[in-house]
Amino acid sequence: MGTRHVIAVLVENKPGVLARISGMFSGRGFNIHSLAVAPTLDTKLSRMTIVTDGNQHIIEQIIKQLRKLINVVKVQDLTDHEYVDRELILVRVKATEDKREEVLRITDIFRGKVVDVTPDTITLEVTGSRSKIEAILELLTSIGILELIRAGTVAIARGKKTPKAAGCPE
Amino acid sequence: MRGDEILLRSLKQEGVDTIFGYPGGMVIDIFDAMVRTFSDDFKFILVRHEQAAVHAADGYARATGKPGVCIVTSGPGGTNTVTGLATAYMDSIPIVVFTGQVPTGLIGNDAFQEADIVGITRPCTKHNYLVMSTDELARTVKEAFTIAASGRPGPVLVDLPKDVTQSTAQWDYPTSIELPTYKPTVKAHLPSIRRAADLICQAERPVIYAGGGVITSGAHAELRTLAEMTGFPVTMTLMGLGCFPGTHPLSLGMLGMHGTYRANMAVNDSDLLFAVGARFDDRVTGPVSEFARGAKIIHVDIDPTSIQKNIEVDVPLVGDARDALSRLIEILEERGPQTVNKEKLTGWHAQITAWRNEQRLRFDRTTTTIKPQYVVEKLYEMTAGRAIISTEVGQNQMWAAQYYLFDEPRTFLSSGGLGTMGYGFPAAIGAQVAFPDKLVIDIAGDGSIQMNIQELATVAQYKLPVKIAILNNGYLGMVRQWQERFYDNVYAHTDIMCAPDFIKLADAYGALGLRAETTEEVVPVIKQALETDGPVIMDFVVEREEGVYPMIPAGKSITDVILI
Ligand SMILES: Cc1ncc(C[n+]2csc(CCOP(=O)(O)OP(=O)(O)O)c2C)c(N)n1
Ligand SMILES: [Mg+2]
Numbered sequence: 001m002g003t004r005h006v007i008a009v010l011v012e013n014k015p016g017v018l019a020r021i022s023g024m025f026s027g028r029g030f031n032i033h034s035l036a037v038a039p040t041l042d043t044k045l046s047r048m049t050i051v052t053d054g055n056q057h058i059i060e061q062i063i064k065q066l067r068k069l070i071n072v073v074k075v076q077d078l079t080d081h082e083y084v085d086r087e088l089i090l091v092r093v094k095a096t097e098d099k100r101e102e103v104l105r106i107t108d109i110f111r112g113k114v115v116d117v118t119p120d121t122i123t124l125e126v127t128g129s130r131s132k133i134e135a136i137l138e139l140l141t142s143i144g145i146l147e148l149i150r151a152g153t154v155a156i157a158r159g160k161k162t163p164k165a166a167g168c169p170e
Numbered sequence: 171m172r173g174d175e176i177l178l179r180s181l182k183q184e185g186v187d188t189i190f191g192y193p194g195g196m197v198i199d200i201f202d203a204m205v206r207t208f209s210d211d212f213k214f215i216l217v218r219h220e221q222a223a224v225h226a227a228d229g230y231a232r233a234t235g236k237p238g239v240c241i242v243t244s245g246p247g248g249t250n251t252v253t254g255l256a257t258a259y260m261d262s263i264p265i266v267v268f269t270g271q272v273p274t275g276l277i278g279n280d281a282f283q284e285a286d287i288v289g290i291t292r293p294c295t296k297h298n299y300l301v302m303s304t305d306e307l308a309r310t311v312k313e314a315f316t317i318a319a320s321g322r323p324g325p326v327l328v329d330l331p332k333d334v335t336q337s338t339a340q341w342d343y344p345t346s347i348e349l350p351t352y353k354p355t356v357k358a359h360l361p362s363i364r365r366a367a368d369l370i371c372q373a374e375r376p377v378i379y380a381g382g383g384v385i386t387s388g389a390h391a392e393l394r395t396l397a398e399m400t401g402f403p404v405t406m407t408l409m410g411l412g413c414f415p416g417t418h419p420l421s422l423g424m425l426g427m428h429g430t431y432r433a434n435m436a437v438n439d440s441d442l443l444f445a446v447g448a449r450f451d452d453r454v455t456g457p458v459s460e461f462a463r464g465a466k467i468i469h470v471d472i473d474p475t476s477i478q479k480n481i482e483v484d485v486p487l488v489g490d491a492r493d494a495l496s497r498l499i500e501i502l503e504e505r506g507p508q509t510v511n512k513e514k515l516t517g518w519h520a521q522i523t524a525w526r527n528e529q530r531l532r533f534d535r536t537t538t539t540i541k542p543q544y545v546v547e548k549l550y551e552m553t554a555g556r557a558i559i560s561t562e563v564g565q566n567q568m569w570a571a572q573y574y575l576f577d578e579p580r581t582f583l584s585s586g587g588l589g590t591m592g593y594g595f596p597a598a599i600g601a602q603v604a605f606p607d608k609l610v611i612d613i614a615g616d617g618s619i620q621m622n623i624q625e626l627a628t629v630a631q632y633k634l635p636v637k638i639a640i641l642n643n644g645y646l647g648m649v650r651q652w653q654e655r656f657y658d659n660v661y662a663h664t665d666i667m668c669a670p671d672f673i674k675l676a677d678a679y680g681a682l683g684l685r686a687e688t689t690e691e692v693v694p695v696i697k698q699a700l701e702t703d704g705p706v707i708m709d710f711v712v713e714r715e716e717g718v719y720p721m722i723p724a725g726k727s728i729t730d731v732i733l734i
Contacts, residue, residue: 027293064475070297
């Protein structure tokens with residue numbers, strides 16, 4: 001296992017493109033930790049954030065192989081730069097009478113939101129960096145997580161712009 | 171204009187004049203239009219299995235340099251093309267395959283003869299398309315040909331739902347297209363070329379390692395110039411055979427698992443390895459940690475993913491080989507003749523000659539039983555080295571590569587990357603269709619030839635004078651050789667003595683069948699075959715347990731070479 005890399009990929013918003021990308025990863029034995037994808041402001045394009053890992057050699061291959069795909073517009077390894085990454089989670093925790101206070105307090109500390117409550121569960125929405133998400137999950141685990149949905153990481157470079165449609169892919 | 175007509179007109183615009191294919195319900199309109207409206211425009215070759223259509227298009231492309239074209243039906247027609255596509259993909263061969271598809275409204279319903287061929291072939295095509303409207307058809311054809319033939323070439327598949335070929339659209343063929351997401355790098359960086367020139371001037375034990383990319387980019391003349399001006403010896407990969415004259419004094423022959431001793435020794439001892447259009451395949455390198463350990467490596471390749479993939483190189487040159495080589499030559503010329511000191515290489519050449527004399531390619535020349543190497547050697551001599559040779563896969567392929575010397579590019583057609591048995595015969599058909607007057611010979615194994623033997627009907631129908639030379643050892647010989655060497659002589663399911671009588675088989679298809687059972691019968695059989703106008707099967711009953719040597723066992727390096 002190598003280091004974690006967050007790769008931003010701008011692709012044409014066409015049928016089958018996601019399959020091309022995921023197929024390239026599986027076919028060549030590369031890892032995908034998470035993959036988040038949605039159209040950009042220009043709906044002809046989609047932006048993917050792929051979290052993967054590997055040594056420098058593997059990451060270089062991943063990036064080159066991505067660039068080689070015909071529908072890929074631009075690829076950028078955000079890990080090379082300063083970037084912000086966020087993940088959204090929805091989590092349902094066991095929250096009987098005696099635990100409810102604690103769950104709400106944790107939610108507060110992590111600036112989460114309560115999105116649903118039943119007599120013995122609370123469902124939270126939390127957004128944050130990876131370390132923040134890991135931290136709250138650790139706390140909630142000891143209370144009892146019933147269900148967890150993670151949206152996958154999305155990321156953006158700080159300061160200068162992230163991949164743009166204009167210009168040719170590198 | 172109807173979609174089928176748009177398609178065929180588009181093909182004409184692309185300069186296509188030959189199509190290989192097989193009909194079926196979902197392409198019946200295209201075939202109908204081909205006969206009714208375009209009968210003067212295309213030479214159509216009806217094969218007997220879609221796999222053969224793709225290999226034939228591939229052979230056509232390798233022999234001519236132009237993209238090969240196939241049209242087949244949906245479902246099983248499409249799935250039968252997969253091996254051909256994967257073969258062309260591994261060897262970077264430009265072909266465009268059109269498959270029929272069920273009408274757009276039925277896609278996803280498990281309709282009769284529906285297969286998700288775009289999904290199936292995604293990992294074995296350079297790109298593929300499902301055309302959902304007749305309006306997109308012309309542009310898609312243009313894109314398909316552009317992508318197939320440019321950059322690092324490869325197969326492209328275009329899936330055509332039946333209603334797309336039946337509906338109408340405006341005829342509007344783009345003369346050129348911009349693909350904003352596809353910019354194959356073509357020019358290597360000048361500073362890197364200069365660095366390469368520096369290393370070339372310093373080298374004392376250099377080797378040029380040339381692959382199929384030299385042929386693809388048409389850089390054979392530049393390669394020869396470079397070798398002659400520097401005095402650098404040249405070794406070729408299987409895919410590279412013909413990119414540098416095999417009879418040239420600087421040729422070391424093929425390298426790799428069954429390469430010549432001198433080629434592998436030279437690479438091993440080199441201080442500069444100049445790789446061009448080659449990709450450091452494991453059949454060439456063995457364990458990369460052992461490969462050319464003392465060498466600085468320059469690597470010219472048009473595909474950035476090939477560079478630093480298998481091996482760390484010192485000077486990567488991402489770009490078209492022909493362009494990179496000609497600029498390199500210019501730089502070397504500017505620096506003047508003294509910069510490349512050929513004298514300095516005298517010792518190196520003497521060493522290489524010593525290696526050659528120490529371990530030549532050889533076989534026992536005293537036997538009555540036919541040695542397969544002898545057959546290839548005689549084919550070489552009796553055709554004066556001027557035939558287009560295709561091969562099957564296995565020992566036959568390696569003997570062809572070792573004993574037939576190729577002086578011209580595009581004269582050796584062989585499935586290198588995928589190693590597809592059954593490739594050679596249909597590929598020979600493709601080459602023969604492209605060059606009706608040239609001599610085309612498939613050097614075959616008795617196993618491989620049976621994988622597309624049905625194409626004898628195709629050569630009979632179109633009177634294609636393809637010659638097949640079967641090196642008949644009654645074994646899946648290459649596998650048997652591994653079993654002999656590494657599996658205690660346990661010949662697990664590699665005995666194929668139960669085979670058809672190839673003479674009768676030839677006869678049944680209307681071809682000529684000839685057999686040689688002793689060494690002295692070899693020359694007369696070849697002679698008669700070469701004098702025959704039509705297709706011929708030559709059945710050479712050869713030494714059953716002959717092996718291909720030298721052999722570097724898989725995962726080992728030259729120091730572990732088995733010489734005989
Ligand atoms: C389609 C396919 N199946 C299996 C193999 C594995 N294989 C490699 S060489 C070989 C034996 C080929 O036998 P034959 O054509 O008689 O050639 P020989 O080695 O005897 O010259 C086999 C089975 C292959 N390369 N291709
Ligand atoms: Mg055999």
